Amino acid sequence: MFTATTPEEMPDKDTMLSMSGLEFMQAMRDGKVSRPPISALMNYTLDSVEAGKAVFRGTPEFQHVNPAGGVHGGWYGTLLDTCMSCAVMTVTPKGSVYTTLEYKVNLTGAIPVGREIIATGNVVHGGRSTGVAHGEIRDAASGKLYATGSATCLIMKLRDG
Known part of the structure; x- marks a missing residue:
């Protein structure tokens, strides 16, 4: 899987709209389209994807700590926004895109x-214009729960599928 380092390496809009959201996420998982640069900065990768579910693996590093030395809350938020909104993406039809409206x-x-x-995101509602997902961040080895979240995404049809 490669990470885009220039705007030209990012998938173009036509490529994205030519696939369903699930197909696009599968192509990213398989390294056929680049993952977004933020995933390298935040040190996470797409682990698995299926309809209504997206799973990411990540490891916070020293560069992700706050002034007190703990993992910054923004790292948690980024991983949860990513897994939840990408789960919503898996239910978007060909010709559509999504954007996060809000997340908690x-x-x-x-x-540590x-x-x-x-970080696992699961869709609880995938409609024509909105998607709602829940997410969790758990320890990869022990399963300990570190964070939960919820998100609402806007689904926008840009062209006929």
């Missing part, structure tokens, strides 16, 4: 720096 994060524990986590 609840931190339940401190992730260097600890691998799994």
Whole structure:
């Protein structure tokens, strides 16, 4: 899987709209389209994807800590927004895109720096114009819950599928 380092390496709009959201996410998982640059900055990757579900693996590093030395809440928020909104993307039809309207994060524990986590997003509603998903961040080894979240995404039809 490669990460786009220039705007030209990102998938163009026509490529994205030529696939369903699930097909696009599968192409990203398989390295056929680049993953977004933020995933390299935040140190996470797409692990698995299916209709209504997206799973990412990540590891916070020293560069992700706050002034007190803990993993910054923005790292949690980024991973939850990613897994939840990408789960919604898996239910978008060909010719459509999504954007996050709002998301909420609840931190339940401190992730140690260097600890691998799994962030899972599951769709609870995938409609014509909105999608709602829940997410969790858990320790990859022990399953300990570190955070939960919920998101609402706007689904926009840009062209006929």
